[in-house]
Amino acid sequence: MIDVRLEAPAVESDTGRPEEQAREVFLPRDARRRTPLAALATRLRWPLGIYTTPVVILVVWEVLSKAGALSATYAPAPTSIVKSAVDLWRQGVLGPDLSISLRRAGLGLAIGLTAGIVTGVLGGLLRSGEYLFNGLVQVLNTIPLLAVLPLMIVWFGIDELTKVLLISFGAGVPMYLNLFAAIRGVDQRLIEMTRTTGAGTWRLVSRVLVPGALPGFLVGLRFSLAYSILGLVAAETVNADQGLGFLITQGQTYLQTNQVFVGLAIYSLLGLVADQFVRVLERVLLRWRPGYEVA
Amino acid sequence: MSSTTVTRQPRQRTGALVEKVVRRFGDRVVLDHLDLAIAEDELVVLLGPSGCGKSTLLRLLAGLDRPDGGRVEVPARRAIVFQGDRLLPWQRLLRNITLGLRGPDAEERARVALAEVGLAGREKAWPKELSGGEAQRVALARALVSEPELVLLDEPFAALDAITRLRMHGLVRALRSKHHAAMLLVTHDVDEAIALADRIVVMGQGRIGTSHAVQLAAADREASAAREELRAALLADLGLADQH
Numbered sequence: 001m002i003d004v005r006l007e008a009p010a011v012e013s014d015t016g017r018p019e020e021q022a023r024e025v026f027l028p029r030d031a032r033r034r035t036p037l038a039a040l041a042t043r044l045r046w047p048l049g050i051y052t053t054p055v056v057i058l059v060v061w062e063v064l065s066k067a068g069a070l071s072a073t074y075a076p077a078p079t080s081i082v083k084s085a086v087d088l089w090r091q092g093v094l095g096p097d098l099s100i101s102l103r104r105a106g107l108g109l110a111i112g113l114t115a116g117i118v119t120g121v122l123g124g125l126l127r128s129g130e131y132l133f134n135g136l137v138q139v140l141n142t143i144p145l146l147a148v149l150p151l152m153i154v155w156f157g158i159d160e161l162t163k164v165l166l167i168s169f170g171a172g173v174p175m176y177l178n179l180f181a182a183i184r185g186v187d188q189r190l191i192e193m194t195r196t197t198g199a200g201t202w203r204l205v206s207r208v209l210v211p212g213a214l215p216g217f218l219v220g221l222r223f224s225l226a227y228s229i230l231g232l233v234a235a236e237t238v239n240a241d242q243g244l245g246f247l248i249t250q251g252q253t254y255l256q257t258n259q260v261f262v263g264l265a266i267y268s269l270l271g272l273v274a275d276q277f278v279r280v281l282e283r284v285l286l287r288w289r290p291g292y293e294v295a
Numbered sequence: 296m297s298s299t300t301v302t303r304q305p306r307q308r309t310g311a312l313v314e315k316v317v318r319r320f321g322d323r324v325v326l327d328h329l330d331l332a333i334a335e336d337e338l339v340v341l342l343g344p345s346g347c348g349k350s351t352l353l354r355l356l357a358g359l360d361r362p363d364g365g366r367v368e369v370p371a372r373r374a375i376v377f378q379g380d381r382l383l384p385w386q387r388l389l390r391n392i393t394l395g396l397r398g399p400d401a402e403e404r405a406r407v408a409l410a411e412v413g414l415a416g417r418e419k420a421w422p423k424e425l426s427g428g429e430a431q432r433v434a435l436a437r438a439l440v441s442e443p444e445l446v447l448l449d450e451p452f453a454a455l456d457a458i459t460r461l462r463m464h465g466l467v468r469a470l471r472s473k474h475h476a477a478m479l480l481v482t483h484d485v486d487e488a489i490a491l492a493d494r495i496v497v498m499g500q501g502r503i504g505t506s507h508a509v510q511l512a513a514a515d516r517e518a519s520a521a522r523e524e525l526r527a528a529l530l531a532d533l534g535l536a537d538q539h
Contacts, residue, residue, distance in 0.1 A: 193381040196357055196374065197395025198441060207394060211385040288385040290423045 076258050081265060084258035093247070098266065101232060101244040104160065105270075108167025109228045115168065116175025116224065123176065124183025124213065125205070137176045145170050145227065146234050153238070163235035170231035174223035182216020183209055215289070218282050225274035233267060305368055309335035310477045311356055311445050317364035318351055325351050327501030328365065333445070338471065338478040340488040343498035344533060349481045352498075353449050356479065370477075373445040374438035378453055380430035382422040382437075389418040392437045408440035409433070411473065412466060428459035432466065439474050448480040452487065464490045468513070485529050490516050495525075497532040505532050 048055055058078050064070045065077030072080070088094040119137070122129035149166060156162040186209055194208050236245020244263050251259030306312060311333040318326040325348040333339050343349050354360040355367050357375050382391050392405035409415060412432040422430060431451060438446055452460045464487065471478070482488055488495045495507045507528065511521055 189377070189379070189381055190383060192359060193375075193377065194383075194394060196359065197437065198372075199395040203394065207386060207390070208383060211383070214385070288421050288423065290384075 073255065073257055076261060081258055081261045085262045085265070088247075088259065088262060094262070097243050097247050100242045101236065104163050104235070104243065105167060105228055105232045108164045108231065109171050109224070111164065112168035112171030112228065113175055113221075113224060116172040116220070117179060119172075120176045120179030120220075121183070123180045125209070130180070133176065134180065137173060137180075140169075141173050141177060145231055149234055149238060158238075163232075163240070166235045167228045167231040170227035171224040174227055175220040178216050178220025178223065179213065182213035182220070185216065186212035214285055215282075218278055218285070221281070222275065222278045225278065226271065229267060229271055229274065309370070309444065310337065311370070311479070312368040313352070313356070313365070314368075315365035316352075316355060316362045316367060318348070318355065318360070319363050324501055326355075326362070329502050331496065331503055333477045333479055335444075335477055336475050338480065338491060338493045340492035340495045341479060341481045341498060342485065342488050342495055342529065342533070343483065345483060347498050348501055349483075349498055350449055353447050353479065353481050356445070357447050370444035372441065372443045373447065374441055374443040376431075376434050376438045376446070376448045376451040378450045380422070380427075380434045382425075382430055382433055384422050387419050387421060388414070388425075388433055391422065391433060392440050394437065395441055404440055405436075408436040411439070411470065412436045426459075428455055428463065431455060431463065435466070435470070439470060439476075442474065443476055446474075446476050446478045448478065450482055451480070453482070453484070460487070467491055485526060485533075488529065489522060489525060495529065497529065499532075499534075 046052060061070070061075065062078050065072070065075065065080075070077075076084075085094065119129070119133045123133045123137075124130075145166070148169060149162075152162045152166055156165060190208055190212065191204065194204050199207070233245055236243040237249060238245075240246040240249070244266055248260050248263035251257065251263065311331075313329060313331040315328045315330060316326050317324065317328060329348075329352065331339075331352070341349050341352065351360070353375075355362055356369050357373065358369070382388075383394070386394075388409060389402060389405050392408055393401045396404060406415075406418060409418060412435055414429060414432060414436070417425075417429075422433070425433065431454075434451070452463045455463065468491070480487075480491060489509065489511075492509045495509060497504045497506075505528075507525060509516075509525065511519065511525075515521055
């Protein structure tokens, strides 16, 4: 027997000593005893999460305004915007405007989502539904929301109907497109498997297609909410005498920058609330996904 | 007219019957007048190299595909275990098993089926929490829960590691003593074929080439002269004799 020995190649450094091979050791994360101070530091590192940057911007903005570096006409301090909001509310202006806007958004969303979901489900499940709706919605999808506004005003006047329909249009199209794609995108192998178990069409729809299309539905819902707010802004900025958009236009006319910012802040809050709403839905409904931890 | 009604009549009461079945994909003839009969309670292993048409034949028996010629006769109550587990990721295990079941006792039957494959108490688990072997056991439970007369297994253990595969072979043998069904297992693993089969048929050129009845005791399937003889014969049938 010949004894074969494999020696690790000793790397000679300039000093002539064999250099140590770089090695790594992995230990449990909590191997080092954490002092209460260290634990506190970890907790405090990112207390605001993804909202850190917005908060920092607000603070810097406030400081610059207070220091007089920013003119109140262009960008009033955040605190003064909050004060304006409170004032407007007390004057009884903000409350009714906000409720009018929310009613428009709610009504428009209800119509748009209903139309989007009904056509999306029909298009997704039935071939004839696909032929009926798909081409139409694809064409509608290429038309920018804002470009439809003049036509709607010509057709439906400058009343509530135009505003609600514009919001519905914004909400319905993305819902249809995402729901259609989600239903068609359900894994064919799972559908085939379901057929072989002897499950009927109702089982196939309720246990496979609906839950399988849910992630795509939620993506559609997120787009729908965002576009409905976009539609709300567009509808209210043109020819409105009530609502948040009116508040902003009025603020612009009278150079009340505070008032413009109040309107913008509320729009962004609406958007944030809508986004958080969908996030909560995802956390509850999509627990089965590998990306989500079991609660 | 009368000839079609005659061929639509079932010819046998149990098992499965494939007669002169032809299946083409474009110009390629995958199944060329293939004949195969599976008796009641018999486990037939269909062995053959990749792409020889094993899965095509299995899909015809499953009713997922239709032949271009000949006839296929299978019981209405049949189940398939696919190569992947094909569990619905959005349903807990129990609901995955009750997918094709009806009636008030569906959940209880699913619970029993889950216990049979050694996963009692995991009814509320999500498929993502299972290992590959566990998921495939759930797929087995889902197939057997409907008490099928024919079970089709399409390389069900091909994606599992060697140790898990051996455990699954033991499980299949145990399940066969409780469930009486004709089974067709498609594989390209000669050892798996010997471990499980009542009969091994080797496929080639779109037909069943040779057929070997396996009447070995469980211990002899592990190691014996007869086993080695059978293994050599199967490898020869597959055209691999000189390589071993």
